[in-house]
């Protein structure tokens with residue numbers, strides 16, 4: 379059996395350090411906004427190239443608070459992608475604003491940034507790009523449009539901590555970046571958790587206040603806030619894991635190269651592409667870097683016209699897989715009131731019908747990747763090569 383993501387293996391490799399960190403929190407008894415939350419905020423802020431970070435209850439809350447902190451509210455419009463997890467539009471709805479979609483780029487799965495400008499109206503307040511599966515959206519265009527029209531930019535980095543755009547960490551390019559520490563994310567805790575990073579002192583101060591009932595001083599409440607604080611226990615766990623993040627991200631890239639090399643031999647599967655200055659590529663090794671986007675492969679997602687058959691075969695072979703996401707957001711029941719219909723965003727709809735994510739985690743071995751690829755090839759009838767058992 380090959381899992382989609384192996385959290386037990388990750389815990390096993392770090393269990394002594396994580397257990398010690400958890401016991402220290404229990405003994406210290408500083409459970410709310412304690413020293414680990416403060417230290418993690420500093421560590422992540424530095425890693426993301428921002429002066430400020432605020433630990434919150436989840437990635438969804440980070441998005442919600444970023445929009446609220448930037449003053450996005452009822453009647454406003456926020457331009458985003460329909461091909462993302464629902465949390466992206468939930469956050470927009472939570473502040474009373476309306477999501478306005480653009481279609482996506484069929485090769486990177488991210489927003490088709492060339493469509494953003496045509497969707498701007500007098501009500502537009504912000505752009506919310508999502509760095510899907512760990513690859514940065516084209517931030518040159520997003521920032522150019524935002525600056526020319528005076529719009530805020532909130533980056534949804536839930537899947538992309540450590541990814542960069544032209545060498546700049548995602549989250550540090552717009553007005554705020556939102557991270558998720560959901561367990562299966564590239565840096566995940568043992569429950570829910572999230573963080574907002576920002577270069578803007580005003581956004582930091584506002585969100586820091588909003589996350590704890592809207593006040594800076596205990597029992598003095600300046601604005602209507604909420605209770606959304608990253609938990610001290612989760613922060614302690616994340617600080618242990620964070621030390622390994624650069625190595626894990628490199629291992630994810632190497633796993634992607636192995637998939638790319640094996641799938642390109644006689645493939646009927648479309649492999650994920652990285653955007654470079656000279657076009658889209660499917661790299662098989664770290665190359666001299668002309669890539670504006672440095673992808674961290676939260677997911678390794680292929681495209682196929684035969685998804686149902688492949689899934690049946692993968693199930694049979696006990697190979698983990700997932701469809702992220704089967705229904706684009708403009709066709710979800712929750713967004714019926716927006717008035718979109720089938721055909722409104724044909725590329726997002728086509729990708730939703732064809733995408734398939736394969737096992738991807740830092741510890742995945744070459745032998746496991748070979749098994750996944752062999753299972754895929756068997757299912758579409760090409761001869762799986764005989765391999766020596768590792």
Ligand SMILES: Cc1ncc(COP(=O)(O)O)c(C=O)c1O
Nearest residue numbers: 436437438463465536558559560
């Ligand atoms: C693209 C995207 N945005 C937002 C979120 C929300 O994060 P969380 O689950 O921590 O609330 C997720 C994660 O599930 C996500 O994948």
